[in-house]
Amino acid sequence: MRSARAVAAFDLLTPATAEEALSALRSAAPGALAVLAGGTDLLFDLDDGRLASRTVLSLRRLPWRTLAWDGAALTIGSTLPLRTLENDPGVRTRLPGLYAAVRAVGSVALRHRATLGGNLGRSAPASDLIPILLALDAEVELVGPEGARTVLVDRFVQGSRKTALRPDELIRAVRIPEARPSAYLLQRVRPFHDISHMAVAVAYSPRRESWRVALAGFPPRPILVPEAGELLRGPRPSSAEVVRAAETAAQLAPIVADKRASEEYRRALVKPLLERAVRACASSGGAT
Amino acid sequence: MTSPVLRLTVNGRPTALDSVPVAERLLDTVRWRLGLKGTKEGCRTGGCGACTLLVDGRPTLSCLTLTHEVEGSGITTVEGVSEDPVGARVQAAFEAVGAVQCGYCTPGFVMTLTGLLKERGSAEAFEELLNDLAGNLCRCTGYASIVRAVAAVREKSP
Numbered sequence: 001m002r003s004a005r006a007v008a009a010f011d012l013l014t015p016a017t018a019e020e021a022l023s024a025l026r027s028a029a030p031g032a033l034a035v036l037a038g039g040t041d042l043l044f045d046l047d048d049g050r051l052a053s054r055t056v057l058s059l060r061r062l063p064w065r066t067l068a069w070d071g072a073a074l075t076i077g078s079t080l081p082l083r084t085l086e087n088d089p090g091v092r093t094r095l096p097g098l099y100a101a102v103r104a105v106g107s108v109a110l111r112h113r114a115t116l117g118g119n120l121g122r123s124a125p126a127s128d129l130i131p132i133l134l135a136l137d138a139e140v141e142l143v144g145p146e147g148a149r150t151v152l153v154d155r156f157v158q159g160s161r162k163t164a165l166r167p168d169e170l171i172r173a174v175r176i177p178e179a180r181p182s183a184y185l186l187q188r189v190r191p192f193h194d195i196s197h198m199a200v201a202v203a204y205s206p207r208r209e210s211w212r213v214a215l216a217g218f219p220p221r222p223i224l225v226p227e228a229g230e231l232l233r234g235p236r237p238s239s240a241e242v243v244r245a246a247e248t249a250a251q252l253a254p255i256v257a258d259k260r261a262s263e264e265y266r267r268a269l270v271k272p273l274l275e276r277a278v279r280a281c282a283s284s285g286g287a288t
Numbered sequence: 289m290t291s292p293v294l295r296l297t298v299n300g301r302p303t304a305l306d307s308v309p310v311a312e313r314l315l316d317t318v319r320w321r322l323g324l325k326g327t328k329e330g331c332r333t334g335g336c337g338a339c340t341l342l343v344d345g346r347p348t349l350s351c352l353t354l355t356h357e358v359e360g361s362g363i364t365t366v367e368g369v370s371e372d373p374v375g376a377r378v379q380a381a382f383e384a385v386g387a388v389q390c391g392y393c394t395p396g397f398v399m400t401l402t403g404l405l406k407e408r409g410s411a412e413a414f415e416e417l418l419n420d421l422a423g424n425l426c427r428c429t430g431y432a433s434i435v436r437a438v439a440a441v442r443e444k445s446p
Binding site: 009011012014026036039040041044046047051056058060083087106107108109110112113191192193 | 311333337343353402419
């Protein structure tokens with residue numbers, strides 16, 4: 001066969017059950033196995049030679065492409081394509097911030113393969129999904145040899161490409177405890193299909209009567225800024241509260257520069273993005 | 289490192305492939321193994337959309353898809369898109385308004401738009417369709433005629 005380029009070699013495992021997948025994880029030597037969900041990020045490792053002579057464990061046959069509403073709570077299977085998540089009418093109307101964040105990921109053709117589990121597992125600093133999951137108090141369901149455990153996304157994500165996932169565990173699902181008025185806004189060079197310089201996710205919990213504010217786009221990881229959330233009161237905070245929250249977030253957040261944007265530019269973006277996000281969120285009303 | 293036989297349905301025809309390396313991209317399988325050169329390699333990093341084809345009707349970046357990961361699926365490339373009524377309409381619209389400059393991005397645009405219309409139906413808002421085409425780049429910057437083609441497809445919708 002003529003080929004555009006040489007192809008690296010690895011073994012591909014395609015277990016049909018979680019038990020088989022976990023047993024493959026257990027029997028692999030440390031670092032010898034890579035987990036494949038949609039592959040839209042992992043395949044860059046293949047091009048860069050980081051997958052050579054490793055075993056790749058594909059999750060495609062596992063029954064985890066699920067989406068289930070239970071009252072106001074939503075559980076999303078880790079291997080559900082993002083485009084399917086985006087096409088769920090409930091996500092669009094009841095979790096507008098999640099809908100906007102999913103729409104911010106790549107293109108339609110990319111989202112037909114990319115997954116929420118993959119995005120969390122790879123834990124990129126500019127992830128569009130982690131900040132909104134933080135604002136929604138989402139939990140990650142992990143399965144391992146001792147059974148399942150749940151970890152808050154805030155604890156699961158530990159740094160750039162660093163998570164609390166143990167080598168013998170897999171991400172099974174993400175659980176969002178309640179539908180919330182929410183918003184996700186970002187600044188990037190091109191208006192579509194580009195990586196964020198700065199992003200803001202906000203959500204209001206009617207049950208807890210409290211706001212969550214998350215910032216992202218800078219290394220090492222998306223973060224919650226509780227001090228900013230605490231300055232916002234009720235479903236429709238006053239303009240003065242919004243301004244103070246935005247100033248506090250811009251001041252307190254550990255924003256740094258990297259190759260995509262300076263620290264000054266990023267701090268300057270916090271205020272307009274946060275003000276617009278809170279306004280969008282407050283006008284979306286009782287989305288539950 | 290290879291599996292004995294990999295089965296796909298390519299443009300409606302059942303196809304069995306021998307000894308496809310597990311690391312092979314669908315893009316390379318389609319172009320070099322099946323000889324269907326309509327699917328283009330652009331950036332090979334998911335950034336340009338030139339390699340878009342349909343997997344079970346859904347627009348998919350073939351450069352970021354391992355062939356083994358879509359085993360058993362139906363693949364539609366630009367060579368087979370006219371057999372689909374929606375695809376035929378999209379092709380006709382691109383031709384009618386001359387939405388082809390150098391032509392390199394055209395198969396990707398045709399496949400993405402066909403997939404979007406099949407997924408969302410012809411009632412999908414014009415703006416939404418344009419937003420959802422943002423993953424396809426035309427390096428000639430011939431966007432005005434591509435936008436006209438999208439409008440023409442919607443007007444001619446049954």
